[in-house]
Amino acid sequence: MNTLSWSFLDILLVIALVLLAGAALRARSLRQSIILFIAFGLVTALVWARLRAPDVALAEAAIGAGLTGALLLTALRNRPSEESRLVSNNGMRWGGRWGNVAITVSVSLVALGIGWAVLYGMNDTQSGRLAGQVGSALELSGVSNPVTAVLLNFRAYDTLLELAVLLAALLGILSLGGGRATHCTVDPIATSLRGWLVPLLILTAGYQLWVGAHAPGGAFQAGALLAAAGVVQHLAGRAHAGLPVGAVLRVLMVSGIGIFMTMGLWTFLGGRGFLAYPQRWAGELILLIELFATLAIAVTLILCYLGSEPERRRITPAGSKP
Amino acid sequence: MEVDVLVLSVALPLCGALIAVAWPRRCEVVGMLTAFAVSVAAVLTLVQVLVVGALQHEMGGWTPGLGIALRVDILSAVFLVLVGLVVLASSVYATGYFGQPREKAHFWPMWLLLLAALNALVLSSDLFNVYVTLELLGLTAVSLAALSGQRAAIDAALRYLLVGLLGSMVYLAGVALLYLGYGTLDLPAIATQIESEPIAWLALCLMTGGLLLKTALFPLHFWLPPAHANAPAPVSAVLSALVVKAGFYLVMRLWIDLFPALLTPSTGLLLGIPGAAAVLWGSWQAFKAERLKLLAAYSTVAQLGYLFLGLALLFQLAPGPTRDVLFGGIVLMALTHGFAKAGLFLAAGMVQKRSGNDQISNLGGMAQRMPVTTFTIALAGVALIGLPPSGAFLGKWQLLSSALGLGQWLWVIVVATGSMLAAAYVFRVLERAFAGSSQPDAPVAIAREEWPALLLSAIAAVLLGVGSGWLWPLLGNDI
Amino acid sequence: MIDTGVLYGLTGVALAAMGFRATLLEPEVIRKLLAINIMGVGIFLLMIATAYTGPDTAADPVLHALVLTGIVVAVSATALGLALERRRRDKDGS
C-alpha cells in the first residue's frame, strides 16, 4: 500500500504541475496567468518537499512563489486596468502560424532527446556522486546540515557570487529610477494584520536562520521571510517598509557580501586560501556570515519590490490618505 | 611570491563595487583606483603564469571536485590582461563622460561588478560557477546598457536580458545533464571521464547553444546591435570588446578542453558555417548602417564570425605545430578586435557627445575639429580590416594559410569578401572625415577622453601586430 | 515501473520545453518572464530528480545548493526584468 500511494501522489503532483504551467502560459488575461503562476510556485514547493529537498522547498515557497508573485502583482498594479485583461494572442513575429508550429515541433524534439538521455543517464547512477564526499567532509565544515555546509563552506564562492548577482539586479533596478506610486488605499484590516503578522515573520526568520545549521533552513529562507515582513509593512501603508534610509540602508545592502569578502580576504592573507575558515571556528563564522547575509537579502528583496530607495518622509499614520 | 595574484583579480573589483555602493560621493575615485589595481593584478598574473606555468587556487581549501578551483593558464591570463586594460582605459574615459553625480553613483558600482564578473568567468573552471558568473555578467551588462534611460536603450536592454536569461538557462540544462552523467562539476575532472555517448552529445549541444545565444553568433545575433548602439560609450565599448568575447572564450574552453573526445572534423562546421554567414551578413549590415555606433555593433557580429570560422578550421587540423600557430592566430585576432572595437566605440562616443548625434552622413570636417578622434578611428579601422601593422593581419594570415592548406576554398572567399566589406565600411567613415567642412573651426580636444581611445586603438593596430611574437610558442602548449 | 526520480526528471524536461517554447512565442514581456521562470523550475526539477536517491537515503546536497542558488538568481533576474518593463511602460504612458 505504501509504494502504491507514493506513486499515486507523484502522478497527481506531476499532472498538477504540468497543467498549472500550461494554464499560466495560456491564460486569457495577464492577472489570471500571474495568479496561476503563484499556484504553480506553491505546487513546485510541494514537489521539492516530496523529493526530500526541504531547504529548496522552503526557498521555493518564500522566494519562488511568494516574492516573485508579489513582484509580478505590483508590476500588474501599475498598469491601467483594461491592460491587465490583455488577451494573450498567440500570434508571433516569428513568421505567424507556421513559425509557431516549427518552434513547437523543434522544441519538443529536443525535449524528447533530453528525456531519452535522462532515462539513459538515470539508470546507471554514477557512483562518483559528490554526496559521498560531502558526507565525509561534513564534520570539517562546522555545520551538520549538508546543504548549508555546501552553500556556505564547500561552494562558498558560488554563494558569494550569487549575492553579487542579487546586488547587481538591485543596482540595475535603482539605476532605472522612477519609483512606484506609494500604496494608495490604507484600510484598518491591513494595518491590524501588519501589527500581528510582522513580529511573527521576524521571529520565524530568526528561527530559520538559527535552525539552518543543523536542519533545513538558512540565510536565503530567513532573508525571504524578512523581506515578506517588509512587503507586509509596505502594503499596510508604511512607505519606507521598515527600511532605514540613506547611508545605513546602503551599508545594509552591501553587508552580506562585505562580511563574506572580509572573511575571505582575512583567510586569504592569512595564507590559508580564500574563504578557508579555520576548522575550529567554522560553525560560528558561518553563522555570522549567514546573519549579515539574511539582512542583506531582506533589504535587497524589499528594495526590488519597492523599485527605488524610500524617501525620508515621516511614516504615514494608519488609516489616512498618504 | 607565493600569494596567488589571480584571486585578487576577482576580490579587488568586488570590494571596489561594495565601497562604491556604500560611499557614492567618492565612487569615481574608488572606481578608478580599483580599475588600476585590477589591471596591475592582471599583468602580475600574466607574469606569474609566464614564470611558473598554469596556476590553480582551490577556494576554501577544498579539493576541486567538492569545492571550486580558480585555474589560470596562458590563454586566460592573456584574456585577463585584455579585460584589465580595456576596462582601465574605458574607466578613464568614463570619468570625463558622465556628468551629474547621480549618474556617476549608479555607473561605477555596476561597472566594477561587471569587471568582477568578467574576471571570475575567465578564471573559473567549475561548470556551475561559470553559470553564476554568466548570470552576473548578463545582469550587470543589461543594467549598464539601460543606464542612459532613453526608450530605445531600455527596449534593447530588455531584449538583451531575455536573450541572456534564455542562454543561461539552456547552458544550465547542459550542466545538469553533465552532472547527471559524470557526477562532478569540475571541468578537468569531467574532461578525463567524458566519452562519446548521447548524454555528452546533448550536453555539448545545449551548452554551446546557450553560449552562442549570449555570444550573438549569426542567426542568434538580433539583440546585439540595438543593445550596443544605444548604451553609453564606455559601456558599449566593454560590451562589444569583452562581454561578447567572454562567451567566445567559454565556447573555445569547452570545445578544446572539455569535449575534444567528441569532436570530429565535421562538427567544426557547426560553428564554421554560421561564422561565415556572420562575417558576410555583419559586414554588409555595417556597410549599410547609418550611425557610427550601429556600424561598430554590426562589425562586432562580423568579427566574431571570423573567430568561429577560425575555430572550425582549428578542429580540422591534427594536433601539431600548424594547429598551435592557428590557435595563436585566433587568440591574437580576438585580442586585436577587443582593443580595436573598444577604441572605436570610445571614439564614436566622443563624436556623439561633440556633434549631438553620430550620423555618419554629417561627420564632415571631423578631421579638423577632432584630429585625435579621427586618428583613433583610422587606427581602429586598420585593425578591424586586418591591414598590416595590426595583429588581425597576422590572425587573418594564419586563418587563410590553414584554410588554403586544407584546400577549403569556401573560407578563403568568405574572409576575402569580409575584408573588402570591412575596408568599405571603415573608409566610408574615414572619407567623410577628410571632406573639408565649410567652417574649419579650431580643433577641440579633451585629453581625458581622447587619449584612452587612442592608446587602445594604437595597441590593436600596431603593438599587437609587431610585439606579439612571444605569445605564439606559449599558446602552443595549451591545447 | 519507472521510479520516482525518472518520472520527475521527465516532467522537468517537459516543463523546460514548455517554458522555452513560450518564451519564444509569447509577445507580452511579463509572460516571457513567467515562461523563463517556468523553464527554470523545469531544469531545477531535473536537477532535484537526479539528486533523489530513494525515499530513505539522503538526497545529494550539492544539487540542492545549486538549485537554491538558481532560485535566487532567477528571482533577481525577474525583478530586473519587471523593473525594465515598468520603466518602458512609464516612458510609454507619461
Next chain:
Amino acid sequence: MLDWISTFLILAGVAFFVSGTIGLLRLPDLYCRLHALTKSDNLGHGLLILGLMLRSDDLLTALKLLLIWILVLTASAAASQLIAQYSGRS
C-alpha cells in the same frame, strides 16, 4: 484506537474541502463564493490539522501544526475581507 479517530477526522476535513470547492464552482456571484470558501475550507482545514496533531509524534510538531492553522485562519479572514471591499468599490 487513536489511529481510527485521526483517519476519520482527516476524511471529514477532506469532505469539507470538497464541499467548499463545489461551492466555489457552483455558486453564482463573488460574495457567495467567498462565503463558501472561507467557511468550509477553514473548518475542513481545522479538522485536518486536528487529525494530524493526533498522529504527530511529539508535542512541538503538534503546536506547530496548531500555529499553522491559526495563521491560515487569519490569512483567509483578512484576504476575503479585502477582496470583498476591493470588489465592492471597483
Next chain:
Amino acid sequence: MNLSSTLPGLIVASSLLPGLVIFFLREGSQFTRTLLNLGGAFAKLVLVGIMIWGVFHEKVYATRWTLAPGLELALHADALSVLFVTLSTILWFVTTLYAIGYLEHSPKRSRFFGFFSLCVSATVGLALAANLFTFVIFYELLTLATYPLVAHRGNTEAIRGARIYLVYTLGGGLALLLGAVWLHAVAGPVTFVEGGVLSRLPEQTYSQLKWIFVLLVLGLGVKAALVPLHGWLPQAMVAPAPVSALLHAVAVVKAGAFGIVRVVYDVYGVEFAADLNLLLPLGVMAAVTIIYGSIKALSQDNLKKRLAYSTVSQVSYIALGTATLGPIATIGGVVHLVHQGVMKITLFFAAGNYAETLGVHKVSEMNGIGRRMPGTTLAFTVGALGMIGIPPVAGYVTKWYLGLGALEAGAAAWVLPVLIISSLLNAAYFLPVLYRAWFLEAPVDWPNEHPRTGWFETTGALFWPPVATAVLALAAGLFAAAPYSPLEWAELIAEREYLR
C-alpha cells in the same frame, strides 16, 4: 648593435620617426616641420650612401624581427633593393624641397607631411624587404599612406578620386595577400633569393604555382598600372603636384613594377618562370599597356592626365624587360626603373610649376610658355626627349637594351615593333607640347599669374628641383658607363640573376 644588423631598419626609421612627430606638430610650426623633413631626408641619404658603399664591397646588411612562428619581418640589402632605395631616397629629398615650396600657404600641412614621410618609409621598406611576407606588409602600408595624400584637398573630386584609388589598390592588395598566403601554404616562408626559390618544388604543385603567379601579378599589376587595372592612375591626378610626382614617378607605380621584378627573378627564378610559360602572357600584357597608354595620352588635353597615361605606358617597359628572357633585356627593364623615375619626376615638377605660377593646366594654354618660364620648360624638354628615347637623355639606354634583349631572346618579332610604335607615339604626344611651348606666341595674360618675385621665373624651391632632376636624367644618359651609374648597377643585378 652592430651596423650590419641595424642599417636597413635605420633607413626605414629615418623617415618613419620624423613622420610620426610631424603628425602632432601644430599647423604654425613651419620651421620645425621643415627641419624635421629635410633632416630626415638628409639622414636617409647618408645612410643609403653607407649602404651602397658596403654592398659594393660584399658586406651583408640584414634586420630580422619575428612576428610569428614562420612569419618574419626581414629587411636586407641586395643589389636590386639598393638600386630602388637610392632612387627613392634621392627623389624624395628633391620632392620634399619641392613640396615645401608648393604648399607654401595651404592648410593641413602637418597632416600632409606626416603621411608624406610614412609613404616614403613604406616605399623604402618595400624595397629592402627580404621575404614576400615583409613585401606584402609594406605594400599594404603604402596604400594606407598614399590614400590621405590623394584625398588631401578634401573637395569632392579629390574624395572621388581617392575612393577609386582605394578600391583598386585594396583589391590589388587583397589579391597579392591571397597569392602570398597560398604560396606560404604551398612552399612555406618565401625569401627573396637571386635566381628564385620555387624551382625545387615537386611536380604536382606546378598548377598551383601558375595560379599563384596569376594572383601575384594581378595584385602587383594594379600598382604597376597594367592595362585592365590602370583605371585609378588618371583619377589620382586630382592630388597636389608633389603627391602625383612622388606617387607616379617614385613610390606607388614603382612599387608595382619592382614587385613584378622581385616575383619573377627572386621568387620564381626567370628560367623556372619561362618553363611554366608564364612570361609570355606577362609580356603581352605589358605590350598592350604600352600601346594603350600612349594612344590614350594623345587625346588628353589636361597636361597632368597626359603625363599620367604616359606613365601607364612607360612603367610597362619594366614589365616588358622582365618578361623577355635574357640578361640584356633584364638590364633594360631594371635600368628603366631608375630612368623612368628621374624623367617622369622632372615632367611632373614642371607641370606643377606651370599650374602653381601661371595657373596653366591644359596643354592648349601652353603657347609660348618657354619665353615666360625658360628654365622649367627647358627641364620639361629634357624630360620629354628622354621619354621619346632621343640619345643624350637616359631614355634611349633603356630602349636600346630592350631592343637588344629582344633580339637575343629571339622574341624580336613582336617586341621590336612595340618599341618602335611606342617611341613614335611618345613623339606624337610630346613634340606638339614642346612646339607649342617654344615656337608659338604667348597669350597676353596667363590664367592667374603670380607676380614675379625675385629675378627667377618662380620661387626658388619650385625652380631648382625640376632642373636638378633634368640634370640627373642627362647624367644617367651621358655617363651610363660610369662605375656607380644605374646601368652599371643593373648589369651587376642581371649578372647575379643569371649566374646559376
